[in-house]
Amino acid sequence: MTSDGGIDALLVEMKARLKSGGGRAPSEDHQLDAVRRYWDSQEVSTFRDAYLLSWSLCLPHRPRGQCVLEDRPRLQGVLDGVDGYKSKTSAYRRCYQGLVKSYFTYDADAPEVPPVGRKNWGVLRDYLHDNNGDIRDRGPCPEWVDTAVENRQLFGEVPCAPYVGALLQGDASSIDELCGRLQIGKGSWFLRQLVLAQVEGATKRSHGEFQHLLPRLLALLANNEVLRDRGMIMVLDRYAQVPGTTLHPGLRDHAVAWWGNPWLPSNATRWGGVVPAARSMVAEWLKLEFIETFFTKLAEDGLGDPRRMNFWKRYVKAIDHIEFALGSFARNSREPDFITLRRKMTGLTRELDASGANNAFIMTMGKLVAVEFSGLGNALYGYDAGRSIPFDTTRTLGLSVGGNNSLKQKGRSILWLSHQDGIHGWAKWEEMFDATLRKEFGILPSAPAPQGTQRSSQPVQPLSSGKRGVGDSPSNRSRSTTESYSNVALRRFAAIHGLEVDDKTSMGGNLWVRGASSDDMVNQVLTRWGFRAKPGKGWWR
Structure with a gap:
């Protein structure tokens, strides 16, 4: 015999079920049987037919076949059949409840949905909105009826608006209650639209509130691939409006993980939806991370080089493109950090024939291609981006000075600077680098690098020794005849005329320009710059 306590609990449960108006959805077998019969007859003869069809508008009448929502005449037939029970409110609202279930189940935004299905879903939405008041009568109503009537906007253009404020504060109780009463499944489009x-x-x-909410927004988008792109576009465009656009590591990492590197042509389509300022913002963040990584994680023996790191971070806006020449360890390491790093560097890594922790960092800044090396004590090599580059990053690169496809081509470089304090009249090497970049190339910290010609709209490609540009033009050659002497001017002049600069001044020797040339202009320029010719060897000063 049931105890008094058990009877009380049972009565409470029965009252709750009665109040909810519940009832479970009819079995799928019964729904499918009703759909198949209706598909052939196109008649809604009984209340049972109207009731079952209301719940089954999304069920295909046969495997891979259409459903009622994808056939306008059949959909209208069901709605007309349901209308026949409006005079009996309790019966009508049972059908209405099924229509609500179909409305929240059918994903009109899914790519495979035919246009007619999307249009008919709109017809169903309008029907539910327009007939929302007909499911109430003077007597007690199930809870779901009150919920549907009080949330009529669910069947309109902006179904989610009233719930946003509470959700952004982390309160989802009203949504949980709403979904429970209206039987909105976890796979419903409604929950995605809420995101x-x-x-x-x-x-x-x-600005402040948006930044505070950003971690929550990223977590929401991370779990929703369908709306991820649309959501990320809104987030990035909005963050680009925040004064200062302070680095947000989470936003950077999510954007790069989902869309890839923002300045690579292969990712242009993915990044095409955001405003240019947002794309540039993430590009700068990523370049900053790469600079930090190179001078810490990829540094020789894992030893950090904060001075070089901090120096190049100041020039992040001037860096147009980055490539990494990775030695064997960085290319093949199975350490989690290196695996993650290589994934983030997709499209930027090149093969370097070097053992251990030897790596190189190749930066393009306007007319200058600058190469830094991970090993301490290496000089900076600079090459003219406007003419033939003496190495090809699509092939295996080397490190031997003057070697085949080596990054260290001192004789063909236009810039060779040592990271050494107290030389050439400079207290710190950073001051010397700043002055050289500013004077010779017009490159300044925190500013885009000036371009030799109008910036090309062509995609950035790996550096190739076969590429030639404005550096080989007659105008560029004539410019060198009137240019004042400087180390960069000398190296540019030598590169144009196929000569090699051999600087032995650091060892107390002379500065040599080696090679042979029958061009009188070469001798005139070098003589004007203070060089003396030595037959068979070149020019020295």
């Missing part, structure tokens, strides 16, 4: 509504709502908040 997008939260993102949109957050972008309308103040």
